[in-house]
Amino acid sequence: MLVTGNIKVITGEMFSGKSKELSRLIERALIADLTVDVFYPVFSSRDSSRDIERRIAELHGSLTIVGVPDGNAQALITLINPVADVVAIDEAQFFTHDLVDVVKKLRHDGKRVLIAGLDLDYQENPFGCMGALMCVADDVMKVHAVCTACKKSDAFISYRLTDESGQVVVGESNYTALCVECYDHVMMEKQERTTDYQTA
Numbered sequence: 001m002l003v004t005g006n007i008k009v010i011t012g013e014m015f016s017g018k019s020k021e022l023s024r025l026i027e028r029a030l031i032a033d034l035t036v037d038v039f040y041p042v043f044s045s046r047d048s049s050r051d052i053e054r055r056i057a058e059l060h061g062s063l064t065i066v067g068v069p070d071g072n073a074q075a076l077i078t079l080i081n082p083v084a085d086v087v088a089i090d091e092a093q094f095f096t097h098d099l100v101d102v103v104k105k106l107r108h109d110g111k112r113v114l115i116a117g118l119d120l121d122y123q124e125n126p127f128g129c130m131g132a133l134m135c136v137a138d139d140v141m142k143v144h145a146v147c148t149a150c151k152k153s154d155a156f157i158s159y160r161l162t163d164e165s166g167q168v169v170v171g172e173s174n175y176t177a178l179c180v181e182c183y184d185h186v187m188m189e190k191q192e193r194t195t196d197y198q199t200a
């Protein structure tokens with residue numbers, strides 16, 4: 001049988017259903033009797049409970065799920081089961097940039113690579129290596145949450161509710177999904193509060 005490797009990226013803001021779609025594709029692969037390796041980044045400062053772990057906990061088949069320390073893509077290579085048909089990577093935005101080269105190699109090796117990750121960081125910039133991953137992918141799926149403020153438009157960003165700095169701040173309670181208009185409104189109010197404080 002001719003095996004063709006390929007790369008699929010599922011991306012969008014938080015609460016957009018990326019992990020749900022990833023778990024659906026993992027379940028589909030398992031039904032087809034494929035061997036699936038699932039990876040996600042692990043940082044000591046972060047909550048160890050993973051959405052993807054909960055979602056695939058009930059699935060049966062040849063499935064392995066492994067946390068990769070510090071999202072080190074080189075470490076990920078050493079953890080891949082050589083006979084895996086499918087390599088799924090969740091929270092790809094937190095992996096090191098050489099993940100791009102790793103998934104390109106996996107495609108040449110005939111692996112089906114499934115990647116889920118945030119497209120934008122909280123400052124509206126491409127998140128980590130996600131932009132490059134979308135370029136090298138054969139297929140890109142953008143998914144959207146409903147804006148939690150107006151509940152009408154598609155959200156486009158995960159708005160951070162805390163003032164902590166750094167990218168590695170997770171937990172649903174720290175973010176909300178906003179559309180462009182509601183995001184602009186929130187940012188304007190924030191700016192006005194800052195100005196009021198400075199002129200008081």
Ligand SMILES: [Zn+2]
Binds near residue numbers: 147150153180181
């Ligand atoms: Zn909105």
